[in-house]
Amino acid sequence: MQMLSNPTTDDIEKAAKALIDGYLVAFPTETVYGLGADATNEKAVSRVYSVKGRPTDHPLIVHISSINQLGEWAIDIPEYAINLAKVFWPGPMTLILKRSKLAKDFITGGQENIGLRVPNKPIALALLKRFEKLSGYGIAAPSANRFGAVSPTTASAVNDELGAYLSDQDLILDGQQCEIGVESTIIDCTMISPKILRPGAVTSPMIESATGLELSEDHAKNQIRFPGFFKSHYSPKAKVSIGECALIGEGHIAMSNYKSLEGVVRLASPVTVEEFAKNFYAALRAGDQMGLSKIVVTPPEGGGLALAIRDRLYKASS
Numbered sequence: 001m002q003m004l005s006n007p008t009t010d011d012i013e014k015a016a017k018a019l020i021d022g023y024l025v026a027f028p029t030e031t032v033y034g035l036g037a038d039a040t041n042e043k044a045v046s047r048v049y050s051v052k053g054r055p056t057d058h059p060l061i062v063h064i065s066s067i068n069q070l071g072e073w074a075i076d077i078p079e080y081a082i083n084l085a086k087v088f089w090p091g092p093m094t095l096i097l098k099r100s101k102l103a104k105d106f107i108t109g110g111q112e113n114i115g116l117r118v119p120n121k122p123i124a125l126a127l128l129k130r131f132e133k134l135s136g137y138g139i140a141a142p143s144a145n146r147f148g149a150v151s152p153t154t155a156s157a158v159n160d161e162l163g164a165y166l167s168d169q170d171l172i173l174d175g176q177q178c179e180i181g182v183e184s185t186i187i188d189c190t191m192i193s194p195k196i197l198r199p200g201a202v203t204s205p206m207i208e209s210a211t212g213l214e215l216s217e218d219h220a221k222n223q224i225r226f227p228g229f230f231k232s233h234y235s236p237k238a239k240v241s242i243g244e245c246a247l248i249g250e251g252h253i254a255m256s257n258y259k260s261l262e263g264v265v266r267l268a269s270p271v272t273v274e275e276f277a278k279n280f281y282a283a284l285r286a287g288d289q290m291g292l293s294k295i296v297v298t299p300p301e302g303g304g305l306a307l308a309i310r311d312r313l314y315k316a317s318s
């Protein structure tokens, strides 16, 4: 595997060609790093599953460069989904839509639906545009971590997770730390009104105001139910627990106004919820690197992005 830091136009070209040739390219998005493959190449996609150690009934999100590619992958798109795409793409939002013939079972896990996203990150968009110029249709990219582990928000975290499983011709594009830090909001758009399957930076009030519709379920109850859903996810090696204070020798992640007891390893003290999201996964990784056996997280309060953090935290701790 080769790591390309601050990729130039030539590097992007090389990466797009590698994808066309069936190799894997890990790349940054504004949420987390993805492990990319040509979404129409069954062999390349099957390598994504084996490199991640992920069950094959767990569908992949296909990344496209703009709303104009939506019609290639999806059919019977409801008007509210078009509105969402217009308002929030490029951005941290994945739409679940009825699949076109292009979306094969090896992408959707055999489901009739497909997840689509336009990421808001210059490197990712440049790669997608270059790939489409070379006659590619879309890049399938799950988070670039081993199945069940913490999503990577830096290229070196991708290397730690997957370096040992990648081949010589696979690439990692290094584009610094992801700005948002938690995965995209996933919205099921296959019914009369939208439904959040995974909370993220595009929040319920944002969706309701963009569509003029009420969401079909309140996500606050943490009721995510979609194929391949596993409760334990986003987990570091350390045991994660939700609480107010950590004991001596344990790790602690909390907003800066929470003090830790003496002897506790403070892993992050974000001032804002945005900062919490951005550094959360890196802080969990840091705890693992220090060999901590337990990390206590004091969750941020409120809706929006705080809800997305609590969703990941709940799964990391179960």
Ligand code: TXA
Residues within 6 Å of the ligand: 029, 031, 032, 033, 034, 035, 058, 059, 060, 061, 094, 096, 108, 111, 113, 114, 115, 117, 119, 141, 142, 143, 144, 182, 183, 184, 185, 186, 226, 227, 228, 229
């Ligand atoms: O922010 C993100 O969404 C990142 C970046 C790389 O774009 N990607 C990401 O992918 O988080 P992944 O595979 O780690 O998580 C996507 C989740 C999976 O749990 C999968 O089951 C669900 O989305 N998903 C994908 N396609 C789906 C579909 N057609 N129907 C229902 N769920 C789907």
Ligand code: MG
Residues within 6 Å of the ligand: 142, 143, 151
């Ligand atoms: Mg993932």
